[in-house]
Amino acid sequence: MACFGAASRFTPSVRFGRWLGAALLLGLSGQNVTALESFVVEDIRLEGLRRNSPGTVFNYLPVNRGDKFDAELSVLAINRLFKSGLFRDIQLQRDGNVLVVVLDERPAISFIEFNGNKQLKTDDLRRALRGVGFAEGRVFDRSLLERVEQELQRQYFTLGRYGVSLQSTVTPLDRNRVAVQIDIREGEVARIQHINLVGNRAFDDDTLLSELNLTTGGWFTFLTNSDQYSRQKLAGDLETLRSYYLDRGYINYSIDSTQVSITPDKEHVYITINMTEGDQYRVNEIRLVGNLIAPEEELLGLMKVKSGDVFSRKSVTASTEAVTDRIGHEGYAFANVNPVPDIDPATKTINLSLFIDPGKRVYVRNINFSGNTRTRDEVLRREMRQMESAWISTQHVKRSQERLERLNYFDNVTVETQLVPNHNDLVDLNYRVVERPSGNLMAGVGFSQSQGLLFNASIQQDNFLGTGKRVGFAFNNSKVNTVYNLSYFNPFIDVDGVSRGYNLFYRTTDAEEANLSRYTMDIYGLGVNYGIPISEFNDVRLGGEYDHTELKTTSESAQEIFDFIRDNGESYHAYRLVAGWSRDTRNRSILPDSGVMQSFSARVALPLGDLKYYKVSYRHQWLYPLTENYTLSLDGEVAYGDGYGSTHSLPFFENYTAGGPRSVRGYEDNTLGPRDSRGRPFGGNFKMVGNAEIILPVPFAENAKSFRLSAFVDVGNVYASIDDFEASDLRYTAGLAALWVSPLGMLTFSLAKPLNKKPGDETQAFQFSIGTTF
Template sequence: MNNKICAVLLASVLSASAFAFEPFAIKDIRVEGIQRTEAGTVFSYLPVRVGDTMTEEKASQAIKSLFSTGFFKDVRVEVEGDVLVVVVQERPAIAKIDFIGMKEFEKDQILKAMKDMGIAETQIFDRALLDRAEQELKRQYLSKGKYGVQITTTVTPLERNRVGINFNINEGDAARIKSINIVGAQAFRESDLLKLFEQTTPGWLTWYTKNDQYSRQKLSADLEKLRSYYMNRGYMEFAVDSTQVSISPDKQDIYITINITEGDRYQISSIKLAGDLVLPEDEIRRLVPLKPGQVFSRDELNNTTKKIADRLSDQGYAFANVNASPEMDKEKKQVAFTIFVDPGKRVYVRRVNVTGNTRTRDEVIRREMRQMEGGWYNAEKVTLSRQRVDKLGYFTDVTVETPPVPGTADQVDVNLNVVEKPTGNVMLGAGFSQSEKVMLSGSVSQNNIFGSGKHLALGLNTSRINRNLSLSFTDPYFTMDGISQGFDVYHRTVDPTSLDVGQYKTASTGAGIRFGFPISEHESIGVGLTFDYTKTEVFSDSPQRYIDFVNKFGESNLAFPLTMNWTSDGKDSYIFPTTGVYQRAALEVALPGGDLKYWKLNYQYQRFFALSKTFTLMINGDVGIGDGYGGQDELPFYKNYYVGGINSVRGYASASLGPVDAKYPDERLGGHRKLVGNAELLWGLPGYDKTLRLGWFFDMGQVFGKGQKISTEAIRASTGLSLAWISPVGPLKFSIAAPLNDKPGDDTETFQFQLGSTF
């Protein structure tokens, strides 16, 4: 920049002395020497126009203005009679930028960063900016541990006053952390402290994690983990005195030395509350888990102040400040805390603003809001509102912001932004088994008809086992207070003769109505009544109990199943939850008046634990039991439970577990009782946190026939890896499983998948 200023000043002086002239009226202006720059661009920077009086001072200003654009490396002003001639020599433009030998970074990523610095194709070439770009590129390599990187930049002149820039890169090998030493650790073993660090010496997995490559940012994060470890165990005076990072002469090995001072361990002597408490002191004290005599913990203290602030925000004090002030007694190694509470002004919500919904009507979203406009701000209700909108299933992302209203101290707006996803789907379901090979099904559904929040689905299944035509409609807000209403019409045929189950066929036609009643924010009760007509066909090779059932109750049966269910959904997300509990209990009873009398009772319990920002643990239990009543001593065999497959116990073929027929031991009969348990460690991938999740699972389950003793030996188990993806064409599931205790005769499968939802 200094060189450019000097050049401008020198050019001004030279032009003033070399081109002295008497003032004159400009009749014309001519520009010479331009190749890419438009003449109009030059005219726009000139301080004079045709008809103006040209002076030496204006000539000097013209040269300075054109130099300051950066487009030109030489500018002259000449006079030919009454014509002003501007002679320029353009700087070259960048025609292309190439990288040779770059493997560590994506080319597009580096080009974008250079463009932000002013180095890009079609831009004016500036050697100073190129030097800066080269140094920044080298710095990026150093942050990756590539201390031996060599970068050679070549600028090649091209036709039409252009240049090509080539970065020749020899990346070299990444330097590895040879050792990490912590000097001054006495209360804890150095090996235990080093386990806290993300950065580590080379190990069997570091080729993938890259954690053996030094990073200043990662080291800072590791030091904060170390500080938190000590502070949470009472060492209030802990300090990192210095950190030395050295590299070997061959730039291959990194040595890290951390010097620390542990200080003394402190216990809490007392905790006092001060300030404007607003709420009863006893209520606030219940939010303080810390007690006198406990060892000091920074995390628990921070959680305490956060709980108090959150409780105040639930009462409308959105900008409450809660701070803890320590008083240390170094002789007794004790610390007393005074928690100062400043609630600030009570805040109410001015407006609730909904953005991002291009198809979904505002009312569909607003009826899920529990934070009302004009009401006192309540953080719990704001969070609940976000969760309820997310659970609609219409959006890939739901975010909430509560900015203060400018110019006020007691008002906020609640800004709810949603990112819509397609809710009209053509769904495909697929599975694979050794016996049935590929099974396909499909449906056309619209979960959000015309943005109204109502659900309509037409299902058509043409697999070898199930042929199903169904029409379903649901209005989740049949009444203003949230009572839902739905209708179902179906014709369903089941032909499992290609599976290893007892041979039979059924054809069912029915229609039903159902209602849902919310009883709390997370709980609801559902009631439904269905008219069902089923025709059953058995064969000579069918299990004897199937034949006996048909002989006793006939080939055609009319039933009136009454269904009742209770659902409690406390999950934090509809798509991929990380915390919360989901429970569902369902009872199906065939009412008197029909040909069949039976009941089935199911209960599912599912819980999610957020182990970290990355990992979530899911546990699931699903049990069921059923039987006949009123003179019917058994459950209709086509209502039996079946277990096995990607949605129950992976690694075993669909419906392959349970009792077998005595005459045909390869055919499964299903059972009156079902036990399924799953545990799965789940984690997302960067960039796909909302749509893709991997898992490591452990499944177990079995079904048992009537009179069969439930035993742990009969339960089958498996483990493996799973993948779930909310793809543009519908949800996909994949699993690779290994059965852990399969027995002879079990139908096992290593790979299973499902595209969409089977029905």
Template sequence: MTRTPARRLIALALATAIAAPAWAQTAGQQPPASVAPAGASQFTVSDIRVDGLQRIGAGTVFTYLPIERGDTVDQTRIGEAMRRLYGTGFFEDIRFARQGDILVVTVTERPAINRLTITGNKDIKTEDLTRGLSDIGLSEGETFDRLALDRVTQELTRQYNNRGKYNVAITPTVSSLDRNRVDVTIAVEEGKAAKIRHINLVGNETFEFDDVTDNWESGVSNWLSWYRRDDQYSKEKLSGDLEKLHNFYLDRGYVDFSIDSTQVAISPDKRDMYISAGITEGEVYTISSVELTGDTVLPKEDLERLLLVRADQTFSRALLEFTTDSIIATLSNVGYAFAQVNPIPEVDRANRTIAINLQVVPGPRVNVRRVVFRGNTRTSDEVMRREMRQFEGSWYSQAAVDRSKVRLQRLGYFESGSVNIETQPVPGSSDEVDVVVSVKETTSGSFVFGLGYSQLSGMTTSIQLSQDNFLGSGNRVSVAAQRNVYLQRYSFSYMNPYFTDEGLQLGYNLWWREFDNSEFNTAQYSSTSAAAQTILGIPITETDSVSALFGIDRNQIFAFPGSTPQSIVDYIDAIGQRTFHAWRGELAWARDSRNDFLQPTRGTLQRVSLEATLPGSTAEYYKINYEFSRYWPINRALVLNTRFELGYGDSYGSDVSRTICQSLPGQPLPPPGAGDPNDVPGGTGSDGCGPGSQFSRTLVASGLPFFENFYAGGARSVRGFRDNTLGPREAAFNSTFQQPIGGALKTIGSVEMFFPQLIKSPAARVSAFVDVGNVFKDVDAFESSELRASAGIALMWRAPVGPISISYSMPLRSKDAIRDENGNITQQGDELERLQFTFGGAF
């Protein structure tokens, strides 16, 4: 069973604390009980009686008692028996007496622990404390030992002192119960950690204090201490910082650097700490020569290219370690899993130079006997094995092992950081190893029947069965029904990522949707659509893949006279029908080098796709999308994500035109998309229309269809602006209210800083972001001055009831409404929404 580092530390400390008294008793220390006279001389035992037992059976006593009926006993045998029974730890008192030839053993049992309660602890988790206590026998149901409890109390106090909490108070309470039981309560008052008020280095003459201590975990109080907690004193942190100080000077050639003294002073109230260290810098050493010796296996000149240390350079231990690691990694990639490189320095203190001899010890070339998977209770071995790049029966390769780990993490079936791969030697064989892959599975599917809410869609009712790892096969299956104020959707999807052993993907999508755009912050029209699609994916390299989609769909549009923007009405009338049929195809290329599916910290995701309706469709058009996202690890507490998205669409082939009859101003409009009743051939005037009240108008359907336009703004785009409200707007006939209609060009950019350690949970993350973007009618309409920008903070949490995303942002660049001299709005401004959240949707 794998234990956490905290649990191992506590268990070891507590076991050490109580080991001394246990050893003393078993070694023959005189117990406190007295032995009643059993006769002036030895006698032969005819029977044995045990008195005082309550919970422990007599058989247990006889098992440990080294005396049986018929044995001859004396004081020596009685003393040995007493030591054996005390060694069990079951009894507080033991007495031996003689009644005739009967040996009478009278015992007083130690009470059993009925309940063990720990309160007030925050710095050390309760489960870690409980497991640590259980490992050394102090748990519910076990025999209670007062001395062990006292030792544990002292050890816990020491542990909190090491964390800088010198005001800690550990108060154990033992309450007696009936039937020889006790309740044990350990009350912890941690108090506040002592704050570091001053750090002083004596002897640093070459470098500034801030440069030397830049990467220390300990520091004086500053404005970031509430998050970094660097001002809280800890003995372990200080030891690590002094080691960093030593490395700082060694990396800059100060071979004779030494820490001469370290003093830690605490104020009388145990709240303030003062740290002082005396150092001797010494002189700078240079490298006189570098030699590579031993069995290099590969051509010596190949390994010499990996040398980062050169003659006449200033000595650097970091470069020396990088060099040895590079050589070891190179040898491990060709099967030498246990290769070593031993740097042997020859120091010339008179000339302040170092000659370095890198001795290569390759060890045996290792073959992988078996790849073993552990922890995958749902995911089948086959699903994991097909992601492995280290194969059984082949030479060991560290690069293949590392690549296998990344591929397993990117599946999304396992918790972030839970994939561990170890190499275990095969007993009795020096040239074989087993590769052991340990994982901790996470939820990869769900069955949801419930409610969701977002500011855009309001309340959503849904029932969804989805499984990214269906029955442990790695196949993705989803069946869903969703309904809210603007949408009804029913869908089914299936994807087999390994339709063939070579990694060919095959999937299907079926869906039907009834959509009311008037409730979606977009132009007021509704649609009913359905589609059937087939998806094919082909891997090219470890990170690159191409995919193709082919499908048919049907989209029926319903416009509202006097409410739908006129350009949409004109487009429908130009086409001459409300129903759009399409044969649709899509080609895409993607490169994904991210190191994790759920919480990536490094790597890049790129995707380029071309989607088009095929000739013969009602509307012939294409859309191009490019997505880019890269994660940059700044340090262990910061990860930077830069993201960019560009989309463009247009029609191809000949434009569709149509001439219709249009009512004069003040007269009722013909119904949008009415078709033949208003066609010119049906009119009676000189232009083919009715006399007086109507005139002819030629409509042209060109460009990207309105129902395929791009939109921007909202929680998944430019935060701080209402969903889908950025970009071109248009009013309906006889209306001043301008509705967002989207555009054919979308450009979105974002810079986001994640704080992985701010919330120590693999299911949650906090970030600060800056978003920039907008939507434009077409390429000619693009103006950088029209880009919108916002900045803010966000919390994203994969809760058990569904994903939750909350963001608060302040617009940095927005557009206000324009009013005339009478105060009337002539041009609407941006619709702002600083607090945005979604519940029940993906993020």
């Protein structure tokens, strides 16, 4: 048997290079000529295969029966077999006219085990290694393992763990397999000791450092980990610095270099950022160029940057988006608006031109819905403000999405604009929803500081049979109220969006348990109401109510209650007319973060009943995003009521109250305002309450739509009459609040401090309510 070539146990490139060199040397010297004599291959025999199939080898082997085999072809054959990565040793031998291929297969990886990894999950490590071809069942390659170790080390470096050490152990197993064990010592995170800024003159170090996510050690860094260095965080902070300067007119700002130094123990990091600020520029002139579509004056009015302002990249981007959105309202969904600055270094000014290319007007072919496994398509379709076969309006598309979100049937609503194949002026709108449970069958227990232990049972379906109608029966029991309520609501009784609702109820109230005057009240009644949309954001409400009230007193009841019963009796029938108007542009009905809501309501007890009175109220809520993560909320309410005709004052059980989580936090429920003859809270006929909140980002829960954290200032009080109003009597509190829309209902928590407490005030710093709706 003649041997055409052999590869000893070196790396493939070394083995191949040594074999080729030996072959060339033999060929030049003329020795062993018979061993290299060419021959016609009559057959091919493979030896040494245990795991790979013959077909796999023949796919790589460039030799077939009938081929003339020579030294050149043998070099090519060995080269291709080595490149497959499947073999660590290859020999080509001749047995007569039979080519014998002797193969030594690389071992297969039986399993991979990680020890000591805590910061990187084992599943994530396995996925990462699988992506580079190092996985169980694959061929083991020592050089690939070395690259794997380098990649793992790099990943730990990005986490700031520069003291990481890796030790790999390869254990041979039977049937040509190996076990790989990677022991990891993650080490400690390198913490930032100092950040040095060089070259800043317009802004001091403290101002710039406050903009960065990376910080040196502080009181709360053990929670935020902001003092732990990572390359990604530093890259983000460098971009933050660049944006900070560009938004303040420094268009030539540049970061010249960044040095990161690590102490020998690899536990502390020193960062130096060298920058050049350049000069500050202002906007001189703004021009709109191209096919404007909309009136030029209107588009200029949308610009967030004005002539004479300090140049701001953020304002220019917002202006571009506003102009794009306005043109998109006319059907040009793919309009291209490019801001081009003309910089004049001599005057330090910029002439800003917006080049507008609207493209073709786009029409909507189909509007499709997906994810609504329970809700009928017609319920979603009636919320659409974008119509099929009409040109697309980006504003109508967005408004349609908001209306779907306001239904509260869905956890998430997204919309995708998809071009119709082979058409550049047709799109399909695909709305995808994620439904939330809309039916509740509950029996439970809760607790409220103001109402004590709560027992409740309810059957309610907010989206009955997917029709959008709401039906329900509820029972609630607390030390203040026992309530039975049967309700029905249809949000669309016709194509114009008119709504109608009915309710039937029975309620008992122990006012003393609500921190009010001592009396009890039994009341039952029913009501019907209609909602009539008069525009996209404006609604009018009309309705009628009837109830029957029974008052009960005790020997401890106040004289005011006895006087009222003496004049009006203790049993009353009331027929009320209810009317209201609201304008609501908020993006969500629950936990909104932008928009305005105004409402006015009036309730008048008609002369048909035993008591004649009226109540009117006005509420205004304004939400304004200050930044991407912070929102300002201003909320205020003014309410007034009085009697008329033979009823000389507002019935005391209809009095307004204030204090507690729903009005002025930090004071006990219903304790603000006038007192009765026994010194207990009695309420009044005029209420004024205001609230200012900064909605804060929720740590560890970005984009949370069911949880809210805020810092607030509350102000308010109740007065016996509007003539008694004195601004000096208003109470102020400040604090923190959290709100969670849980499966049990709305959970509220607040910690407040009264700022101008007066003698006799009843305060309560921490307030919470669990298991009841807000």
